[in-house]
Amino acid sequence: MSEFIKAAKRLEKALIAERRDFHRHPEVGYHEIRTSGIVARQLNELGMQVRVGVGKTGVVGLLKGQQTRPTVLLRFDMDALPIQEENDVEYVSQNDGVMHACGHDGHVAIGLCAARMLAEHSDELKGSIKFVFQPAEEGGAGAAAMIKDGVLLEPRPDYVYGMHLWNERPVGWVGATDGNMMAGSCSWQCTIVGNGGHAAAPHHTNDPAVAAAQIVVGLQTVVSRNLPPSELVVVSVTQIHCGDTHNVIPTEASLAGTLRYFSDSAYETVTNSVTRIVKDIASAMGCTANVTFSTGYRPVSNDLDAALLVREMAQCVPEVSTVSNDERTAVSEDFSEFMVDIPGCYFFVGSANSGLGLDYPHHHPRFNIDEQSLTIGAAIMASIASEYVL
Ligand SMILES: [Zn+2]
Ligand SMILES: [Zn+2]
Known part of the structure; x- marks a missing residue:
């Protein structure tokens, strides 16, 4: 665990730069052409088996271990929203009427950072890790489209994990709830x-x-x-x-x-x-x-052992001050499609900072995050996978 906290810190500058690049170039569901192109190129460079066009614009990278099992799936959604950004930042959206107002730009950057950190251990891997970059979470049923295109096959994952940057809570807070979490x-x-x-x-x-x-x-x-x-x-x-x-x-x-x-x-x-x-x-x-x-989307219901593992991993991150098993929201998420009969956990990584004015809610034209949440998310994601495959 501690090595991934250190590695995420080492990669922090690149992680933030990458998130800002995705933020500048947002793409709505099933139009994530530029985003998925960057993802596919980077996963290729890391030596993974890469599949593109999974669920139209989805990308899957497989980091193969020496044994056939277990396989852990890590999912990151890529789509933006049809919102005109009102933030006054250097990395403001360059696409008129389209904005990363839910934080998925951060998710893609976190996913690529976790991929980089875990690929550094590719020689020692026992099990495999499937990095899933999903299109069209915002009402477009991108998860179902990827499943239809075989994302859960060859190899079938034994565990599935996903996360959302969460502006309902401050940076330093992480929530992974036993059982029902999202409606x-x-x-x-x-x-x-x-x-x-x-x-x-x-x-x-x-x-x-x-x-x-x-x-x-x-x-x-x-x-x-x-x-x-x-x-x-x-x-x-x-x-x-x-x-x-x-x-x-x-x-x-x-x-x-x-x-x-x-x-x-x-x-x-x-x-x-x-x-x-x-x-x-x-x-x-x-x-x-x-x-x-x-x-629409079915409820997100976390496996008890998987949620416990997320909370344990989160507790090891020095920047994390609060770990919650009590967060439930009526917001929906199609990560639930991956969990239908595979155990896993979907968790929230607090990303708000009211002192810096970074606490607008998701889907607001001034939504923005405290970027310290990025290294926290990447370290937890990489650590979760390593618990199974390293
Ligand atoms: Zn959203
Ligand atoms: Zn979202």
């Missing part, structure tokens, strides 16, 4: 059909706007009156569309939103409650309604 996501849409007419004669109509308003209020009871207080579930209404002008009661209204959940039973309860509330309120208002659900 599953699901979007929902509903259409309410009434009977439109003249706005001055509402008694001749069944007004879908009034039904929609009541449904929005009714949905606030889905979590508070159907689930135990210990269950972390979110129901949000994010879209209300209805009507085109001031003097017509429209025929239709539509609503949409998002659900977040941690258990299959909570998912079932929530979708049943939403359906019942939408249909029954619409019916009480003389309207009809239908609801559809589109399942």
Whole structure:
């Protein structure tokens, strides 16, 4: 462990420069051409077997050990967001309307640094390490695309690890939670059909706007009156569309939103409650309604031994002052796809520094990180892999 802390410190300047280069040149999901090109070239130079075009723009580097097992998969996502950057920094985004506002620029740089540190031990490796650079985490299902292209085959990993720089917490904080850590996501849409007419004669109509308003209020009871207080579930209404002008009661209204959940039973309860509330309120208002659900990413649930290993490794890093087993968030992450039947852990590396104004939330146009978090992330990632293969 300690050698990777030292090695990360030795490589810190290059690590920060590399992160800033990726920050200057952000690319949205499935368009990570420049980024994946740099990744593939560097992994090649380190003597790895490299596969490109895995899940369109994904890259996989295999650092092969002398034995067939174990294989550890380390995953780093590469995509940026369609956001206009508002930071006033020398390395500000050069791509109009595109920004690394989630920290994935840091993830790629951390991944390459960990690859470099572990490749220095290639002669002593027993097991193998698969470095996975994933496209399109931000809603583009990049993990599923890579799995479809065989990222979990030849060799199949025995353990999977991933991490996120985390501006909800200060630099020096690391969180790896036993079991549930990040929620599953699901979007929902509903259409309410009434009977439109003249706005001055509402008694001749069944007004879908009034039904929609009541449904929005009714949905606030889905979590508070159907689930135990210990269950972390979110129901949000994010879209209300209805009507085109001031003097017509429209025929239709539509609503949409998002659900977040941690258990299959909570998912079932929530979708049943939403359906019942939408249909029954619409019916009480003389309207009809239908609801559809589109399942997104499944919950991230960490293996207990894997989470313990992350916490042990984090505790060895001098710059880490707090190690948490108690961080849960309703944010979703498609790293969960890699964990379906392979044990592993997804963890957070605190990256905020409020004293330096580096504490804007993820996806904000002023999002930026304390770059000290980069060496912390790289040292932990390399140490985790070395525990299995060195
Ligand atoms: Zn994000
Ligand atoms: Zn992210």
